[in-house]
Amino acid sequence: MRLVASTPRTHTPRKNVVRVAALVASAAMVVVGVQSGPAAAQPDPTRASGATALELSPAQRVDAIKSAQADAASEAGALGLGAQEKLVVRDVIKDADGTVHTRYERTYAGLPVLGGDLVVHEAPAGARSVTKATTARIAVPSTDAELPAATAKSSALKAASAEKTAKAAADTAPRKVIWAADGKPVLAWETVVKGVQADGTPSELHVITDAATGKQLFTDEAIEAGTGTGKYNGSVTLGTTKSGTTYNLTDGGRGGHKTYDLNQGTSGTGTLFTDADDVWGGGRQSAAVDAHYGAAETWDFFKNVLGRNGIKNNGVASYSRVHYGNNYVNAFWSDSCFCMTYGDGSGNANPLTSLDVAAHEMSHGVTAATANLTYSGESGGLNEATSDIFATAVEFYSNTASDPGDYLIGEKININGDGTPLRYQDKPSKDGASKDYWASNLGSIDVHYSSGPANHFFYLLSEGSGAKTINGVSYNSPTYDGSTVTGIGRDKATQIWYKALTTYMTSSTNYAKARTATLSAAGALYGTTSAEYKAVGAAWTAINVK
Structure with missing residues (x-):
């Protein structure tokens, strides 16, 4: 994307019981491995231990997907799918309490079913439920097309x-x-x-x-737009690789992420940035430093805060391309190249490589790899908001001195030419086009503006309503019904949104279903009688999603 403009079940197939038990055992090994490592992270009090996803190694993830695929026919039968339907596993997530969430695509008579995705949730004791993109029965009179x-x-x-x-x-x-x-x-x-x-x-x-x-x-x-010294991040540490007598922008510690110079071109990968002394910055390198640093910080945020090992959770990095086109005032994510691309802005003077823009674009890749929210209508607005939400979370996580965390999107890149941010999360309508609240016509407007209510929800859930100052920035967030919302903190709000995205949302999730998904996530993480669960409901009501 560009930067701008369940049904409960009680039947449990025997194979799945065995598979869940195996996954729980492997989950236990993961926990032991993390605890015994010399640099093990300290427990995060904002994360409820039972329902948080465990970090799997690439090999463990591959094994989990293979095991689930081996049981796919049995699962299709348990779900009551038709004889011509088959399930194809996209992902498997394992929670610390042993619950397994398996995400599937569907085929019918060998044809892909678009909008047929579903997630099966299975607890160790056998309790099961399913979240579906559609409840319609998949069947057509014929697979012979009348239209050539x-x-x-x-x-x-x-x-x-x-x-x-x-x-x-x-x-x-x-x-x-x-x-x-x-x-x-x-x-x-x-x-x-x-x-x-x-x-x-x-x-x-x-x-x-x-x-x-x-x-x-x-x-x-499908195009989702959206030590060195950089233009925005100042002096930072970079992951680089020495090759012969020179260094290049390849981050071996983060999946091999590379940053290329397109040199105002619009195709290919361009030229990998190199440097003689590994001291980067100035000229064309400044944009590369910011993009490379942004990719690293986003990778670290997803790994250290959310337990996600790269965009696809498989330890493999994407890559970045800077200096795209001429006077190109945008940035975008493309799933087909699995890469982020950045223009240099008006007059080629303001590259769109700020930290929150980099995090926004990479987060589009995470959405594509998980719920795959359709980039149109209300689901498209939620897709855009997801990238803004994680961009904000990355900015606070990074705590970069020259770009401290805030609830403003694109405040560094001067895309409007007057120093104002691209978007505001506390009151989205301040940009002149985004919506503060849900309305029945929300799905008919541009997804960058229909993202407003979800951005507003995240701010209210994090910080609450009313006037306040955070990191020197003043906010004053209103509510649709005049209610007062008390925030639960950004860390918990981020955990809830991530779990909802990866576990309970599907390609067709709209605002009403997003409310259900985040309530399910809050209930799983903190309990259905918790203050966090109640705050989620209150924040949705405050943006007119009831």
């Missing part, structure tokens, strides 16, 4: 033209899918059209076309 692929391609190119996409071309032939994200499942074509958006951002537009009627059902833009 060529017609779907032509329709998709017209949709891209309507979005003012330049140099539009279908990336590959349309693929046949089941579209289940919007009411009754139908056979459809998915066409991916690549090109360039009006502001210079690359475009990867996914167009869903009804395979019987030719009606355009949905469009989704």
Whole structure:
């Protein structure tokens, strides 16, 4: 994304009981390993021990996914899925108390089911529940398309033209899918059209076309925009690698993250930054220092605070590209390249490489790897808000002297040309376009502005309503109903949002379902009678989500 503009079950298949027991045993080994290490982290009092996710090594995660996939047919039967449906495991999360959350995609007659994702939650004693993106039964009369692929391609190119996409071309032939994200499942074509958006951002537009009627059902833009001395972060420590007699921006301690110079180009990876003496900064290196540092701080935040080992939780890094395009006033995440890209701003004078922007873009990758919130409507607003929420959390976690934590987004990059931030979390409407509260038309506006209520929720849950000053910044957060909200602290609010995203949200989660997901997360972490659980409910009510 760009930076700007459950049903309870009691039946438990025998194989799953064995698998849960095995996962609990491996979880115990993880805990022992962490406790016995020489640099073991001290317990965090903001984290409830039972329902927090355990950090798995890449090998343990692979084993957990393989084990779950081996049981997928049995699980499909237990869920009552049809004979033509199959489950494909995307992720497995294990809580400290032994509860296992397995995230699945679905296929029907071998075709991907878009909007058919679900999460199965299973406790060690066998209690089970499931969170589904759709409750509709997946079935279509035939998998033979009445509309030929060529017609779907032509329709998709017209949709891209309507979005003012330049140099539009279908990336590959349309693929046949089941579209289940919007009411009754139908056979459809998915066409991916690549090109360039009006502001210079690359475009990867996914167009869903009804395979019987030719009606355009949905469009989704997949490009999610959004020691050295940097422009914003000052003098910082960088992870670099020596190669021969020179150093390069490869962070071997964080999955091998690399930072490249696109040199105003718009494709490829560009040139890996190198330096003779490992003292970075000045000229073109300044933007690279900020981007590289931002990636490192974001990696450390997810690992040290949330127990997540990289964007996909597999220990593998993405990469960064700086100096994209000419006068490009944006930054974006692309899942297809698994990378962050930063423009240099108006006049190529203000690179969009501040710490919160870097964290925002990397967090889009985390969302894509977990709930995969569809980048449209209310789920798109929640997707954008998720990146803002983690960007704020990273900024406070980093505690960088030149960029202390605040509830302002993009305050360093001067994107408006007048020194004002891009977005405000305490009162989102201060940017002139974002919404403070939920309303029935929220899903029809740009996702960067429909993110406002979720950003507002996070601020209220963290800090509460009313006037206050934090790190020298003054805030005054209102509520929809005039109520007074007492915050529970940013650390707990972050834990709740992360657990909701990774465990209870699906691709189609809207604001009402986000309320349910965060209440489920707060209940699991702190108990359903806790002050934290009650505060979550109060904060949602304060933004008109009841």
